[in-house]
Amino acid sequence: MSKIKVNRLENTSTANGGIDIDTSGHVQVDGLQMPTAGALSNRNLIINGAMQVAQRGTSQTGAGYGSIDRFSLSLSGATATMSQESFTLGQTDVPGADKYLKLDVSTGNNNSGIFYKIEAQNVYHVINNTVTLSYYAKGTSPTNGLKVGIMWYDGSNPSTRVTESVTLTNSWVKYTHTFTVPSISGITLTNSAAFLEVSMTQDNGDTGTAAYEVNLAQVQLEVGSKATPFEHESYGQTLAKCQKYFYRKLAFNAQPVWLYSDTAGSTQIHFPTEMRANPTFSYSGTLATDINIYYGPSAAYRSFSGLGGSAASRQSARIDVTGISPAVTAGYSLGLYVFNNAYLDFDAEL
Amino acid sequence: MSYQLLTVQSETSIVKTLDDKKLYIPFDPDNTDFQEYLEWLAEGNQPLPAD
Numbered sequence: 001m002s003k004i005k006v007n008r009l010e011n012t013s014t015a016n017g018g019i020d021i022d023t024s025g026h027v028q029v030d031g032l033q034m035p036t037a038g039a040l041s042n043r044n045l046i047i048n049g050a051m052q053v054a055q056r057g058t059s060q061t062g063a064g065y066g067s068i069d070r071f072s073l074s075l076s077g078a079t080a081t082m083s084q085e086s087f088t089l090g091q092t093d094v095p096g097a098d099k100y101l102k103l104d105v106s107t108g109n110n111n112s113g114i115f116y117k118i119e120a121q122n123v124y125h126v127i128n129n130t131v132t133l134s135y136y137a138k139g140t141s142p143t144n145g146l147k148v149g150i151m152w153y154d155g156s157n158p159s160t161r162v163t164e165s166v167t168l169t170n171s172w173v174k175y176t177h178t179f180t181v182p183s184i185s186g187i188t189l190t191n192s193a194a195f196l197e198v199s200m201t202q203d204n205g206d207t208g209t210a211a212y213e214v215n216l217a218q219v220q221l222e223v224g225s226k227a228t229p230f231e232h233e234s235y236g237q238t239l240a241k242c243q244k245y246f247y248r249k250l251a252f253n254a255q256p257v258w259l260y261s262d263t264a265g266s267t268q269i270h271f272p273t274e275m276r277a278n279p280t281f282s283y284s285g286t287l288a289t290d291i292n293i294y295y296g297p298s299a300a301y302r303s304f305s306g307l308g309g310s311a312a313s314r315q316s317a318r319i320d321v322t323g324i325s326p327a328v329t330a331g332y333s334l335g336l337y338v339f340n341n342a343y344l345d346f347d348a349e350l
Numbered sequence: 351m352s353y354q355l356l357t358v359q360s361e362t363s364i365v366k367t368l369d370d371k372k373l374y375i376p377f378d379p380d381n382t383d384f385q386e387y388l389e390w391l392a393e394g395n396q397p398l399p400a401d
Contacts, residue, residue, distance in 0.1 A: 193382065266359070279381070282373045310357075320358045
């Protein structure tokens with residue numbers, strides 16, 4: 001078999017573009033990096049890397065999940081606000097982006113920052129492999145730099161964490177980090193609690209309290225040693241992926257509640273996608289004010305004192321309405337209404 | 351923060367009260383709130399009995 005050995009193929013009339021082949025054999029087409037490993041689509045292992053979905057709200061000051069879906073805030077003694085921010089449409093600093101994550105740390109501490117957990121079963125193919133993390137960022141870094149890294153955790157045991165240090169500037173810059181995925185020796189990745197964690201934090205050894213700010217967009221983690229262009233997907237696709245981990249059911253009317261006694265009844269809420277685990281249920285709003293029950297035979301709303309989840313699967317939850325007053329007739333039904341800014345939450349996050 | 355068992359029509363769940371917010375946690379080993387509850391039990395704590 002004959003070979004053509006060239007570094008570049010291009011049209012005779014062009015000064016750039018065409019096909020470039022680097023010394024490792026990796027290929028760029030018209031300036032865009034082609035994958036060095038893995039599939040051509042569904043490359044991004046990060047859900048919501050475009051920061052578009054924020055079911056819980058656009059800002060949080062508490063630790064954990066609270067604003068942009070799938071991205072978790074670590075405080076570790078720090079004081080910070082994490083929020084979803086908007087670009088001016090058509091801006092060119094981060095091509096194609098309309099949202100970004102802003103982490104505004106007013107009082108720093110070690111291990112404060114941003115964490116992202118990827119279900120282990122979704123990344124078995126990165127074991128013994130190389131992955132590349134890419135993102136746009138700007139801002140200021142903690143004194144020892146912003147530590148960007150990955151590690152495994154099986155619910156009990158961590159792997160080593162591989163990190164690189166970044167010093168952010170006041171301009172949007174695309175950063176890439178190629179990591180050799182840490183060994184899974186001693187880690188049980190079949191645990192339901194196992195995950196691969198991506199972190200962007202103040203260094204563990206840096207207990208300084210200086211403020212810092214991280215603005216972050218288009219986060220992508222992919223198999224291989226090169227960063228390919230950010231993989232855009234529709235809002236609906238991303239929302240459906242996020243709802244595997246968290247589902248907020250917003251205002252609705254007249255959800256039937258079957259009355260199994262004269263003071264209590266139950267209803268079934270079906271999730272739009274199967275969740276990662278049977279979810280934890282909670283609600284926001286005042287019962288009998290923002291969340292109401294309507295009793296048809298009396299043509300009136302009834303007071304009630306409890307709204308709880310007593311049984312759940314990954315596909316639906318049973319919600320009980322209790323303490324109905326005055327009493328109703330067992331066997332009849334009610335309508336459940338969630339008004340105003342009230343909502344029901346189902347949480348199956350890692 | 352407190353935990354209390356809740357039984358409704360033979361189905362039991364765990365109610366975690368945190369800052370006046372109630373979280374209804376299923377008995378599912380894959381649920382991270384349930385995993386936290388098990389760790390809390392392992393520390394020698396006991397939930398409040400069902401009402």
